[in-house]
Amino acid sequence: MSAQRFKSLNNDEIFTVRGSVTEKDTRKPIAKVNIEVNGGAYTTTNIAGDFRIQVKYGDELIIRHKDFNTIYYTINSRERIDVIVEPAITSSSVKSKYKSPKQFNALIDSALVYLKSDAEKSIQFVTEALAESKSVKQNSEVYEVLGDVNAYWKQYDLAISNYRISLNNVQTNEVKLKLAKAYELNGNYQESIELYNSLEEPELSNWQITTKYEGLADVYLKTEDLKTALNTYKKALEIAKDKKLSPKITDLNSKIAQAYEKMGATNLAESFYKSAMSLASQQSKKRAVEEKEKVAEFQSKNNAIEAEIALREEVVKDVQDIEKDSIISNDSPITIQKQNYKIGTAYAMQNDYEKAIPYLKKSIEVAEDKEDLVIQKDATRKLSEVYRDAGDYNKALSTAKVYERLVDELYIKKEQEIIQAARFSRDLANKQNRIMSLENERQLAESKYQLTAERNKRQKLVIYSLIGGLVLLLVTAYFMFKYIKQQRLANNLLALKSLRSQMNPHFIFNALNSVNSFIATNDERTANKYLSDFSTLMRTVLENSEKDFIPLEKEIELLELYTKLEHFRFQDKFDYSIIVNDNVEVEDFQIPPMLLQPYIENAVWHGLRYKTEKGLLQIVVSKKTASEITITITDNGVGRARSRSLKTDHQKKQKSTAMNNIKKRVNILNTMYKDKVDVFVDDLSNAQDTGTKVVVTLRK
Template sequence: DLNSKIAEVYDATGKTSEAQMFYSNSLNLASGENKKRAVEEKIKVADFQSKNRAYEEEIQLRKEALEDIEDIEHDSIIDNESSLTAQKQNYKIGNAYYLQKDYDSAIPYFEKSIREAETKQDLVVQKDAYRKLSEAFRDVGNYDKALASYQEYVNLVETLYVKKEQELSQLARFNRDIIAKQTRINSLETDRQLSQSQYLLSNERSKRQEWIIYSLIGGLILLLVMGYFMFKYIRQQRLANNLLALKSLRSQMNPHFIFNALNSVNSFIASSDERSANQYLTEFSQLMRAVLENSEQDFIPLEKEIELLQLYTKLEHFRFKDKFDYKITVDETIKISDFQIPPMLLQPYIENAVWHGLRYKTEKGHLWIDINKKSENEITITIADDGIGRERSKELKTDNQKKQNSKGMGNIKKRVTILNEMYKDKVDVYIDDYQAIDDKGTKVVVTLKKD
């Protein structure tokens, strides 16, 4: 941010105290942002403290950053090139202790850095940590371990050297291949030009015309072949992009539900209702397990989706018993096994009905989920409620809630669009508002085609 950049300018001009003040401001601001941003700022300030030999402040900041890095690594993979790696921060903490001649404190951090680097195959950090560990063991008089650590350092230097040599060798071989191929192409082009010149000189006008005709035919065939492969390539790329988009959209599903479910557990625990909390957690874990099992599938059997639907609706009702009752009906004439549906497609609409419609009613509302036969090859899944309706719900929401809800519905639309493009219009979603006097309510109709 701006404070951090100002601090960098002061630091570059030797005004350490002013830089310290602005870095302190940047730390305070970063702590209110996302965890990754906060960690980046802590590491930047820790580097500043290290440069100015404020090792205790550096160590404290890096230890705090390490705790946050562990949380970040649970949710995403951090590249070894990034400064946000546990192995690098453990190494720098060890180095700060070493520079203070606190060798006994430095050694465990060097060892931890080595373990982390070995797990993540970070040879560079592993090499540096072994070198510093060897120096620390030497300084405390443990020469056997110092020698062993130094030998590991030498081995890693050799490994990195061999690896770099292999990379350079591969690059040189690649360059040689390119040059050889280019030379061959140039030679072939020269031969072709010579042959063409001789051919033109040795043939009459009619032969030249014949050559032109054959050239046109060959060009047309080449264009057709190129067009075919281009079409195939574009189609494959489009499919790959659709699959990536689907995976991205699936990873964003149900954040509100998970957040609300955990809040429910928290409220049960706060009210000392341990039995309800345990029951809710048991059923919530069953639902999450089923969702994760199906998360990589584009479609699952409708029977499984109905089970997920029943479990999810039961959980919502468990929390809002005084707000609504619900009923799920399935037409017995439908052969459920013949139909498949995108996993958790219906859950966001039920979530909207409960959280943005029924929850705000003063009296008890109703939620109906009906699965009916439309034709031999189609069924309809209707989710209806007598809540306050979408228009009144918008009036009660904050700007952030409107944005989140809009984003959630937008993801559903994108997901349905991509699936229909890949599977030839298999799913259709229609949303309607009831026109009652008081509470409008909302109806969502999902039409599903048989495979």
């Protein structure tokens, strides 16, 4: 491979750097991290935590996110940047490491390092990376890098193939842009245009949007659609200016100048060339020199010889400074030998042979030193012509003989380069085939594995069928159990409804007896007032009759109204009080409706009514625990034993029915709601005529 194929890494060259951002402890990728070049490009990490951004050596990368402190990193190589962060709340704030922890990433980075200097070594690293690949994402990256190698070494057909394989694995806009450019360079102009146009702008970064329109304009320029090319370049320039993409602004001014030049609009072309040259001077010396050379070439085509010579002399001085730090390839248009050759040619066009000869000699000398046989040959031929035109035929003849020798040398060298180029293309193709073979072998291994897995699957099918049958039986049993449970619940609900329906007529009957007694004593006004309160009470009772539980607050209101009515009738028999302790949060508890009323009714009708002196009915709601309260109903009536002795057989039967109904309701509710209610009835004391105590415990 000839030395001309190797290019040194240049500090002013813009390239794409890959990277990722992950959390240290969990190794989870962090999406939507802001990645910005100081004063340049901007992007964010994707859902996998990966990013790509256009940079050059010496740029400062700023990495920002709300969950960690801002990180600053200076670009000093093409290697992948793996940022591992700790949350900002940790004591060490942020720890970031720039390393390639995985073998795969290290191989990809090595391939990128050798991409422009040693294609074979770069492809070798790509091959090894493919062997390490564990996912379609990594496969996609392998073929993208392989496409980059092919594209750089001008094997555009191979580049197209590899970019397409990369996209078959994972669709990324970056690779689509590369594929569109490869199509253009390979002469597939329509495919390039279609692919560029298929890219949706909302999915692209600002840099990618600008690159899309710049690439489209390049294709239009090559297909001689100059008007469309110019308009597309201008659209790209508007975006670049709006997003402050300085490198793109310079490049697009230069390309617009080229489009105007092709259209014959010399003045406009010159204006944009000068603008590009001014912008390039604000970036790097190499970029400024490249733009000066373009403007000098433009001046040469338009016979502005003096302006051309002045610019080329500036280029020579600038290149001498640049070459102190880096090597400029002979393929570059800004080499010193080329500039001296063109300055000498420009002076020759003015017939200023005295000035032309030193520049041509200098060009030959530098070209020989740098083994640039093409420029050495061209400058020698031109020097011979200058000697001839100046009348120095002897020097013209001797120089012409040197020229003939150089032509022969160049012919031999070109033959060798053609052979080397063919061998190089063949080697790349062989390596490409080797990579494809490795991929096919891996796919075959995967197929064998799948066949084995399928056979094992069939063997396990019988076992799974048996297990499935067992599961089906269990599921059937579960649904049968659930059905029985639902039926039991339905029966309980029906029983509750039946018991509630039995409670209401009993309560209404007693209340109507009270009204009847008022009417019988000709106390019409009292009867009307009693009926008014009774109707309110009945409406509340009927509203709650279909519910299993009501808020305790409502039950207390109902009890207050009911006790008021009973006291209204038996004012001379008892007084009453309803006390709710302050530490009881009434709104947190619920109670079955009409649960307490029968106990109050019994206290009045079967205890307090038979006392000779005035009795006391007391209802107290108090807190027992954080999740339990007690409702205590006490009366100092005649007591349960004496009450039974005073009642008729019919009355005893009615009491027993009411109490049994309450007991059944409590049992059913506790079965349904896990021991929510507890009722305890006892004598207030063992002495005669000392009353009854009912304690109802209610849980949340």
